[in-house]
Amino acid sequence: MSAQQVLFDAPGPRARRNIMIGNIVGVLIALGILAWVIQALAEKGQLEASMWTPFLEARTWEFFILPGLANTLKAAAVAIVTSVLFGLIFGIGRLSHVTPIRWAAGIVVEFLRAVPVLLMMIFFWLALGSSGAVPPQDAPFIAVVTALTLYNGSVIAELVRSGVQGLPKGQREAGMAIGLTAGQSLRSVEVPQALIAMLPALISQFVVILKDSALGFIITYPELLQFMRRLGVGEGNIIPSLMVAAAIFIVINFGLSSLATRLSVLLSFRTKGRRPATVEAVALDPAST
């Protein structure tokens, strides 16, 4: 951030004029692109009132948007809880002093991080569906939650690990000095502190979970996108429907992202001088969809 303010000097009169000209040109080009998109949509009849009025009717919200959103949030909420649990278990496993546990946790985490979420989702969906272990109508939901848990849980495991490794050595030494075993010090001294430091990155990962829940669309889980497609097919307004679906996701995710940014500013005071750089780097991982 700070670098960006000094990339250019405090502008003098000529630079101010150039910036203003550039600003006007920029605005004009942006407006031009917007006008072109609107015109292209209007030409195809996408901006007619009948395309958009369904979103003003109560039944659209009652039968399409709200049930879809509820299913999306349900899958995301369950997946958030289970992936945090998965992440804690495997994150602590990766820090274990027992070499085989460390290795096993490492292999599982690295493997799951490299496999596309959609592949896991399709696998669990078809495997559960054909095995008859669960009722067929529950298979998509379980597949969505399991795939999201395995992937995001392993990312969270890496967050836990880098959070603990970023702590000052003194924390662990102090734990040992008061007679805790290595495992006890990890669980009761180091991980709780790491969790606070990684909170912003954790919330960014929740955004990834929420976005990835839309993959359930492909395996017939009736989440928001699925309902909006049905609405769009029924009303003949697929483009407005998908735009509304995207807007709903953007609002929720933008709220969560802002929360993460505000938290990281707040916490930077609390953990000043020892914020591990690695937590930031993982947070930047666009992860999946």
Added chain:
Amino acid sequence: MEDYLSLFETYDVLAAFWINIQLSFWAALWALAIGTVLALFRISPIPSLQWFGAAYVNIFRNTPLTIILAFGFLGLFSVLQVSLASDLNDSLFRIAVVGLAVYHAAFVCEAIRSGVNTVPLGQAEAARAIGLSFLPAARLIILPQAFRGAIAPLGNVLIALIKNSTVAAAGSVAAEASGLMKTMIEFRSDLVIPIFFTFALGFVVLVIPIGLLTTWASKKLAVAR
């Protein structure tokens, strides 16, 4: 075992992966181009361009890729009848490339911006001191160092892009890996686990070398300070 091997005679698994590699390659090139321009917008002194860059990143970073690719197929292709090639499959392929590129450009922009943040203030000040204005300073001083500092995050974007190319199934690019895996499991549900691990290992083999390579390159090319 013979059952398993006979799968490879019936289905062309390598061809499916080749589609994913092609999708990723073209999408990566476009995403890098769009993302670099957006990063320049965001660090430029012109407020409207800064605003445009920030709006683009916030919109596309917060939209599920599934919606973007479904929009490409259901909206652009079916309703608006946008056609990017004379052949139907080529057209769907290119629309999927556009969708992947538009989405990942937002992450490329943020990766490059994080690279710009690794360039010390003194570099920008020195560039100004020798009389360079914004664009020459960006081109000669800031961006070369920023790209070297951004290799690790850019590598993460590339890895995500390769994995996300499977979502092109939502854009009806049926021949790619996740689509083929679905077909194979549907026909041979007795071999569901071996089929899954074949495809999973394929991605592990694609992705892990890139991770190792970018980690190595980011250390090798790091600007010594």
